[in-house]
Amino acid sequence: xxxxxxxxxxxxxxxxxxxxxxxxxxxxxxQNGDTGNASxxxxxxxxxxxxKSRTEFQIPDNPSLSFTLNNFRSTTQVTVLGRFFPExxxxxxxxxxxxxxxxxxxxxxxxxxxxMELQRNIPEKLNVFLKNILSPFAADISxxxxxxxxxxxxxxxxxxxxxxxxxxxAIANLLNLEKHFSKTELQYWLAQWARMGSGSAIRSxxxxxxxxxxxxxxxxxxxxxxxxxxHKKWNQLRHCVFALNSKPKEIxxxxxxxxxxxxxxxxxxxxxxxxxxxxxxxxxxxxxxxxVSSFTExxxxxxxxxxxxxxxxxTYLNHKVSFVISEFIEFRKKEKIKAFxxxxxxxxxHFLYLSAHRKKMMKFHKEVSTKLKLSSFVNLxxxxxxxx
Ligand code: PMV
Numbered sequence: 001x002x003x004x005x006x007x008x009x010x011x012x013x014x015x016x017x018x019x020x021x022x023x024x025x026x027x028x029x030x031q032n033g034d035t036g037n038a039s040x041x042x043x044x045x046x047x048x049x050x051x052k053s054r055t056e057f058q059i060p061d062n063p064s065l066s067f068t069l070n071n072f073r074s075t076t077q078v079t080v081l082g083r084f085f086p087e088x089x090x091x092x093x094x095x096x097x098x099x100x101x102x103x104x105x106x107x108x109x110x111x112x113x114x115x116m117e118l119q120r121n122i123p124e125k126l127n128v129f130l131k132n133i134l135s136p137f138a139a140d141i142s143x144x145x146x147x148x149x150x151x152x153x154x155x156x157x158x159x160x161x162x163x164x165x166x167x168x169x170a171i172a173n174l175l176n177l178e179k180h181f182s183k184t185e186l187q188y189w190l191a192q193w194a195r196m197g198s199g200s201a202i203r204s205x206x207x208x209x210x211x212x213x214x215x216x217x218x219x220x221x222x223x224x225x226x227x228x229x230x231h232k233k234w235n236q237l238r239h240c241v242f243a244l245n246s247k248p249k250e251i252x253x254x255x256x257x258x259x260x261x262x263x264x265x266x267x268x269x270x271x272x273x274x275x276x277x278x279x280x281x282x283x284x285x286x287x288x289x290x291x292v293s294s295f296t297e298x299x300x301x302x303x304x305x306x307x308x309x310x311x312x313x314x315t316y317l318n319h320k321v322s323f324v325i326s327e328f329i330e331f332r333k334k335e336k337i338k339a340f341x342x343x344x345x346x347x348x349x350h351f352l353y354l355s356a357h358r359k360k361m362m363k364f365h366k367e368v369s370t371k372l373k374l375s376s377f378v379n380l381x382x383x384x385x386x387x388x
């Protein structure tokens with residue numbers, strides 16, 4: 001029996017109850033083979049979410065803010081598989097789900113043979129998420145999830161953000177929530193469920209047309225998203241990742257969030273973010289490129305300092321990553337480009353730059369790849385792959 005459960009915010013519970021009522025009234029019926037489809041972008045945090053409350057439901061220790069990565073997407077289909085138990089038999093509250101995942105890097109579709117295998121293979125977090133999100137229906141339906149990432153999965157390229165966002169949106173599509181909820185209710189429902197799956201996913205479910213920069217912060221008494229009004233010059237902002245390692249990450253971010261409190265630097269970072277959050281948003285509005293880039297880089301260093309000083313420690317800022325970052329800082333100074341870097345929980349460096357400087361970024365990629373190959377202290381097993 002699954003003992004993990006979520007503490008669902010009251011307002012969300014009310015929406016779940018509304019679905020339950022609709023279902024009891026026969027207005028929300030799911031049938032074998034019904035599908036829900038969605039695609040969601042990933043996002044890269046400029047101000048990171050790192051560390052969450054131990055007591056409350058997925059409440060971050062600090063507000064975060066990200067840039068939406070429209071080219072890095074998860075596309076998901078959810079299909080109703082039907083009832084678990086025959087008519088008349090008491091349904092047990094243990095849904096079994098099928099989960100298939102693929103991406104271009106592994107070109108690998110997980111397709112276990114037996115049901116039991118499937119249940120064991122499905123990540124616990126996903127299992128709990130499905131059980132809860134489908135609670136008005138979970139007693140008697142199962143779903144198959146087919147998800148495709150157009151970029152490598154689980155290696156610090158924020159696949160959990162787009163993956164959980166696409167899944168939440170696909171379930172909303174399956175349940176036809178657009179018809180049953182107001183837009184505000186739907187946005188709230190999507191945001192709360194997405195963050196339950198993966199904190200950063202909340203910043204990928206915005207229903208706004210141009211959700212370029214999205215924050216996750218307290219809005220009144222709710223921990224939810226805001227689309228940040230920005231200057232139109234940010235339309236020229238481009239993104240690429242230098243993948244130094246596209247293997248799945250070894251340390252799960254959920255473990256990292258829990259360990260953050262053990263670092264003596266954690267509170268210092270959290271306070272620094274809180275103190276500067278409004279200024280950062282103003283810098284986005286006024287196109288203060290210098291402030292946005294320096295604070296983003298600082299916060300990435302701060303978050304990695306917290307990771308490295310937590311118990312157990314985690315290091316993504318390894319010698320290869322540090323080498324590329326210091327080379328980039330030199331290159332930027334020499335070439336006078338408007339660009340900055342950031343790093344999530346994986347040894348892959350994200351760069352954000354103005355479109356006019358794309359050629360120079362490619363030149364930097366070539367130069368640093370060659371230098372890495374020539375350098376004696378780096379055991380380079382593959383080239384630095386670039387994803388845009
Ligand atoms: O969404 P999670 O639980 O995988 O945490 C994301 C953590 C970072 O990617 C490192 C930072 C962020 O805000 O996206």
